Amino acid sequence: MLSLNNSHLQLRCHAGGKFSFRTDISNGSLRFQRNKGSIPSQRRILAKSEEKSVQVLEDENGRSTSRSFLSVLCPLLKLFAGGDPSKPRNEVLEMATSSLSSIARLPWGSTSLSGTMENREYLDKPPELLQLFEFEACPFCRRVREAMTELDLSIEVYPCPKGSIRHREVAKKIGGKELFPFLVDPNTGISMYESGDIVKYLFKKYGHGRKPTFGLLESTLFTGWVPTLLRAGRGMTLWDKATRELPSSSEKLELFSYENNPYARIVREALCELELPYILHNAGKGSSRYDLLVKSSGSSEVPYLIDRNTGAQISDYKSIVSYLFKTYSTGTGN
Numbered sequence: 001m002l003s004l005n006n007s008h009l010q011l012r013c014h015a016g017g018k019f020s021f022r023t024d025i026s027n028g029s030l031r032f033q034r035n036k037g038s039i040p041s042q043r044r045i046l047a048k049s050e051e052k053s054v055q056v057l058e059d060e061n062g063r064s065t066s067r068s069f070l071s072v073l074c075p076l077l078k079l080f081a082g083g084d085p086s087k088p089r090n091e092v093l094e095m096a097t098s099s100l101s102s103i104a105r106l107p108w109g110s111t112s113l114s115g116t117m118e119n120r121e122y123l124d125k126p127p128e129l130l131q132l133f134e135f136e137a138c139p140f141c142r143r144v145r146e147a148m149t150e151l152d153l154s155i156e157v158y159p160c161p162k163g164s165i166r167h168r169e170v171a172k173k174i175g176g177k178e179l180f181p182f183l184v185d186p187n188t189g190i191s192m193y194e195s196g197d198i199v200k201y202l203f204k205k206y207g208h209g210r211k212p213t214f215g216l217l218e219s220t221l222f223t224g225w226v227p228t229l230l231r232a233g234r235g236m237t238l239w240d241k242a243t244r245e246l247p248s249s250s251e252k253l254e255l256f257s258y259e260n261n262p263y264a265r266i267v268r269e270a271l272c273e274l275e276l277p278y279i280l281h282n283a284g285k286g287s288s289r290y291d292l293l294v295k296s297s298g299s300s301e302v303p304y305l306i307d308r309n310t311g312a313q314i315s316d317y318k319s320i321v322s323y324l325f326k327t328y329s330t331g332t333g334n
């Protein structure tokens with residue numbers, strides 16, 4: 001069972017196993033205690049909050065229920081080094097690799113199902129933002145982000161790069177393992193691993209019972225890894241000069257983006273390398289968020305970053321990346 005008030009979370013497994021921890025996801029602080037020897041292997045951990053229940057779905061060994069070729073490839077991705085992400089980049093190479101990545105993933109993650117009024121009526125907006133623990137380079141996380149663009153969802157992103165100092169620990173305490181993507185839906189109390197399950201859940205719950213877009217799930221195996229390879233390790237590892245402590249009063253950055261936009265990808269990579277939590281406003285083609293975007297930035301183009309901590313509002317992807325590394329790391333190559 002899991003009880004939740006503002007900051008205290010208590011998780012008790014069915015057969016008496018008990019965890020107790022305090023968590024504040026936004027600044028990543030968390031205290032954790034566990035009763036010894038009391039966690040049975042079981043299919044489902046049920047957790048209840050005051051009003052809602054949280055279910056973390058796992059198999060008997062606490063592992064995800066499906067395995068694929070890509071899961072085996074993922075550890076190999078560590079071999080790709082991103083270099084110094086704060087240094088000025090070769091713009092032609094950046095745009096070529098990111099654009100080819102987008103071509104590889106067409107048509108997924110570009111268009112919102114809100115494109116017609118009829119569809120808009122049939123998309124269900126969650127009252128509270130969904131929380132996604134992920135990292136930009138992960139092909140399975142990409143699959144989930146593509147679905148979120150199509151479903152026109154705004155979400156809270158907690159980047160979990162390798163070498164993470166903030167969010168990986170939080171994800172592990174909530175879900176039990178460091179595996180990404182990991183979704184927390186505060187509206188239903190459900191937390192889940194497995195990109196395929198997450199996508200199906202999102203379409204069912206927030207796509208008015210629809211099935212995932214044709215090919216979205218299957219195509220990950222064929223081309224989902226292409227952006228990861230072409231972008232050579234970008235959006236995978238924490239930049240070692242990233243700001244360690246974010247002020248507890250700091251507000252999340254906000255990014256207007258859509259998954260398959262080549263410029264927005266480069267910005268998301270930087271946010272991941274700096275492990276900055278942010279609100280991702282998906283604004284794919286036909287998005288219901290276009291009006292808000294145009295009102296905020298004066299244009300319907302993404303990416304568009306808002307940092308309420310400094311008052312910065314920036315449209316150009318190069319300026320955004322440069323701003324992020326200047327503001328949220330201790331040294332930059334710029």
Ligand SMILES: N[C@@H](CCC(=O)N[C@@H](CS)C(=O)NCC(=O)O)C(=O)O
Binds near residue numbers: 068070194
């Ligand atoms: N079958 C899982 C595979 C997820 C997976 O293998 N994720 C990798 C990243 S691509 C991971 O989290 N590896 C652990 C790590 O990065 O520490 C899914 O579809 O979500």
